[in-house]
Amino acid sequence: MRQPFATEGRPQLPTGWRRLLARLPIRLYRAGLGPLFGKRLLLLHHTGRVTGLRRSVVLEVIAYERTGDTLSWTITSGFGPAAAWYQNLRRAPRTTIQFGSRHYCTTAHFLPPEDGAALMARYAPRHPRLARRLCAFMGFEVDGSEAAFRRAGRSIPFVRLEASPGQRAR
Numbered sequence: 001m002r003q004p005f006a007t008e009g010r011p012q013l014p015t016g017w018r019r020l021l022a023r024l025p026i027r028l029y030r031a032g033l034g035p036l037f038g039k040r041l042l043l044l045h046h047t048g049r050v051t052g053l054r055r056s057v058v059l060e061v062i063a064y065e066r067t068g069d070t071l072s073w074t075i076t077s078g079f080g081p082a083a084a085w086y087q088n089l090r091r092a093p094r095t096t097i098q099f100g101s102r103h104y105c106t107t108a109h110f111l112p113p114e115d116g117a118a119l120m121a122r123y124a125p126r127h128p129r130l131a132r133r134l135c136a137f138m139g140f141e142v143d144g145s146e147a148a149f150r151r152a153g154r155s156i157p158f159v160r161l162e163a164s165p166g167q168r169a170r
Contacts, residue, residue: 025058120153
């Protein structure tokens with residue numbers, strides 16, 4: 001199945017000391033310091049689609065919603081649909097996350113480009129500097145207008161992680 005998201009111009013994965021720095025939040029979560037990140041980051045656990053090994057990555061939460069007993073977190077792949085965690089969730093959408101100090105069993109739902117456009121249009125006014133930097137990092141030119149952020153949002157893969165009632169892991 002063809003992905004609707006552009007991959008040209010996406011940044012390369014960090015290597016060397018940049019990779020160590022990018023993975024530092026994983027160590028902080030493992031040390032019990034997840035609450036330091038508030039509602040901005042989560043630790044996603046996923047299973048390697050080739051190796052079957054457990055993997056972890058810290059991702060920014062674009063939107064966090066609580067509707068009745070259901071919780072959901074929307075995340076995005078800044079490295080595009082080729083990111084390992086994204087591909088792993090495509091293969092096995094049921095996973096666990098750590099949000100603050102709590103663990104949740106979740107199911108990944110891959111959002112269509114139009115939903116991504118709406119999400120980016122809502123995210124940008126709340127975090128204007130970060131939205132511009134993220135778009136530049138991902139290779140998208142934005143002029144600060146809602147239309148520009150919508151265009152970028154159509155090309156960015158968004159994933160909604162949903163935890164049903166009673167799905168708290170521990």
